Amino acid sequence: MSERLEELTAKANNKGVDAAVAAARRVIASLLHAGDGSDAEMTEVADRLNAVADYLDEHAPGVEERMIDMWRGEGVTRHDPVTGPENAIAPPLPLTGKDDGSIEGVVVLGMPYQGPPGFVHGGVSALLLDHTLGVANAWGGPSGMTAELTLRYHRPTPLFEPLTVTGRQISVDGRKIRTTGTISAGGELCVSAEGLFIAKHLPRPR
Amino acid sequence: MSERLEELTAKANNKGVDAAVAAARRVIASLLHAGDGSDAEMTEVADRLNAVADYLDEHAPGVEERMIDMWRGEGVTRHDPVTGPENAIAPPLPLTGKDDGSIEGVVVLGMPYQGPPGFVHGGVSALLLDHTLGVANAWGGPSGMTAELTLRYHRPTPLFEPLTVTGRQISVDGRKIRTTGTISAGGELCVSAEGLFIAKHLPRPR
Numbered sequence: 001m002s003e004r005l006e007e008l009t010a011k012a013n014n015k016g017v018d019a020a021v022a023a024a025r026r027v028i029a030s031l032l033h034a035g036d037g038s039d040a041e042m043t044e045v046a047d048r049l050n051a052v053a054d055y056l057d058e059h060a061p062g063v064e065e066r067m068i069d070m071w072r073g074e075g076v077t078r079h080d081p082v083t084g085p086e087n088a089i090a091p092p093l094p095l096t097g098k099d100d101g102s103i104e105g106v107v108v109l110g111m112p113y114q115g116p117p118g119f120v121h122g123g124v125s126a127l128l129l130d131h132t133l134g135v136a137n138a139w140g141g142p143s144g145m146t147a148e149l150t151l152r153y154h155r156p157t158p159l160f161e162p163l164t165v166t167g168r169q170i171s172v173d174g175r176k177i178r179t180t181g182t183i184s185a186g187g188e189l190c191v192s193a194e195g196l197f198i199a200k201h202l203p204r205p206r
Numbered sequence: 207m208s209e210r211l212e213e214l215t216a217k218a219n220n221k222g223v224d225a226a227v228a229a230a231r232r233v234i235a236s237l238l239h240a241g242d243g244s245d246a247e248m249t250e251v252a253d254r255l256n257a258v259a260d261y262l263d264e265h266a267p268g269v270e271e272r273m274i275d276m277w278r279g280e281g282v283t284r285h286d287p288v289t290g291p292e293n294a295i296a297p298p299l300p301l302t303g304k305d306d307g308s309i310e311g312v313v314v315l316g317m318p319y320q321g322p323p324g325f326v327h328g329g330v331s332a333l334l335l336d337h338t339l340g341v342a343n344a345w346g347g348p349s350g351m352t353a354e355l356t357l358r359y360h361r362p363t364p365l366f367e368p369l370t371v372t373g374r375q376i377s378v379d380g381r382k383i384r385t386t387g388t389i390s391a392g393g394e395l396c397v398s399a400e401g402l403f404i405a406k407h408l409p410r411p412r
Contacts, residue, residue: 020248021237023255028294030262031227037275040265042226049229052254056236059246071323081327088234089295089318112295116408117277121287122352123336130329146328150356202322
């Protein structure tokens with residue numbers, strides 16, 4: 001019997017806005033790689049990027065309309081800062097649901113996510129784990145909003161290497177949901193997380 | 207006697223790479239505002255952004271050389287994902303040290319930082335607070351690396367409104383440093399954080 005696997009995060013289309021966002025991610029990393037010592041004409045770069053932003057703004061719906069559109073349906077989000085193919089801040093982290101109720105994803109983080117020299121920012125690990133625990137709830141049982149999140153940092157999390165991110169719902173007691181997660185590199189535990197979630201949701205705009 | 211205030215985070219130059227990064231932040235937000243329903247020519251946008259990334263890559267130093275350069279000196283970082291003027295992922299959050307040993311900053315977060323509909327992603331609050339606690343250590347006494355971080359979410363943190371972020375070193379016991387922080391909106395506490403830090407640092411590349 002083959003294991004059931006299910007994609008729990010939005011897949012990039014490689015066209016439309018997703019392709020433009022993928023290119024924007026390249027720009028974010030390239031700006032940081034170039035830095036202030038570069039002989040690139042940064043004023044010209046700024047002009048070119050501002051022109052793109054101006055063009056997009058001319059073709060964007062109003063914020064309210066866009067908010068209703070982005071929250072339409074009940075499926076996975078396409079805009080969040082961890083997995084979203086429409087959000088250039090997202091690495092993005094793809095997450096897959098497994099038969100045993102847990103979820104998992106692999107991601108490589110580059111320079112924009114740096115904290116200590118050569119390692120991932122502790123707050124970025126917190127961002128990834130908070131989101132992963134939320135997705136683990138959606139996969140494993142009832143889901144809700146984060147009430148409390150505790151992160152333990154076991155060893156520095158490396159940049160530029162595949163990181164395995166996991167999440168699993170542990171228990172449900174009335175409206176209280178407990179969920180755990182980890183980030184590992186090369187089989188070694190880097191960060192672990194425990195979250196307490198409350199089974200409630202904010203209304204979607206409509 | 208006037209209160210002593212000190213800027214603890216890098217100030218954007220409004221020229222050079224900082225101006226280009228500010229424009230890249232506009233692009234990130236504009237892509238998300240436009241979304242897939244926009245009639246913008248996204249293939250053309252992707253081409254324009256990829257061309258900018260190609261140009262920057264041609265004028266970037268090697269990763270090793272750049273890492274040495276970005277960690278030169280002992281001052282504030284310009285590349286981190288919370289305060290860095292060279293990092294388009296950073297909102298950025300400016301932080302100021304106060305006479306009483308605490309630090310504070312105000313930031314408005316837009317759509318790229320969204321979690322629940324209309325509110326800040328809980329993991330983004332964790333990212334901001336982890337970094338703020340680190341800067342509070344640098345201001346208040348010995349600093350170190352995060353060993354444990356606990357976040358409590360008291361109420362949803364609004365997008366598009368000024369958020370006050372605070373941090374304060376509470377105690378130092380040998381190498382153990384305890385630090386707290388908060389995010390508030392309109393005078394109401396949204397998120398609080400407690401961190402345990404260990405007084406050690408990873409070596410800077412050279």
